[in-house]
């Protein structure tokens with residue numbers, strides 16, 4: 001069946017439940033931009049269902065074209081604000097891995113949305129976001145985070161309560177990566193390839 005763009009208005013619980021039955025694992029990728037990396041990862045891991053969330057419709061529409069063109073069955077694309085979507089997914093402990101790479105550090109990046117009076121957090125990652133992660137991830141599930149923004153990194157890492165999480169070494173994804181790249185995303189390419197001595201702050205934590 002032709003893939004479609006989902007929104008939080010769809011019955012995400014039933015769609016994910018039905019689709020998820022066919023796959024060994026379910027992973028979530030937040031802020032997928034044009035989806036180039038998601039499509040690569042999806043292609044290399046056909047037994048995993050990937051859920052990609054992206055706030056910008058033009059961007060995620062590009063991802064949809066690729067998914068449709070390649071007739072990929074293991075990617076679900078949801079257009080909207082990630083925290084709001086996560087709250088709508090009333091399924092617990094079913095995700096094995098969450099990827100968040102180069103998240104937008106400032107809400108001023110989306111003035112048109114905020115000016116509509118919608119309630120967005122200053123940043124996607126905050127205490128409430130971590131609570132949602134704890135609900136959605138299976139025990140032993142992993143959260144992967146990478147950013148070029150030093151302050152966002154330290155702010156984020158401090159939010160993890162070590163009674164519920166344990167930090168583990170970084171491990172590369174099974175996709176082709178250039179030397180010095182950790183995730184090979186659009187933003188990483190721009191950042192690492194264009195800035196001399198660029199540091200990508202990153203961590204992995206397991207939910208206990």
Ligand SMILES: C[S@@+](CC[C@H](N)C(=O)[O-])C[C@H]1O[C@@H](n2cnc3c(N)ncnc32)[C@H](O)[C@@H]1O
Pocket residue numbers: 030031032033034053054055056059080081082083100101102103104124185186187188
């Ligand atoms: C800086 S880009 C990084 C994109 C990609 N992860 C990468 O590493 O190249 C941040 C992406 O997240 C999206 N984004 C930012 N805040 C979001 C939110 N609250 N919900 C969903 N998507 C969001 C932006 O539209 C953008 O595509």
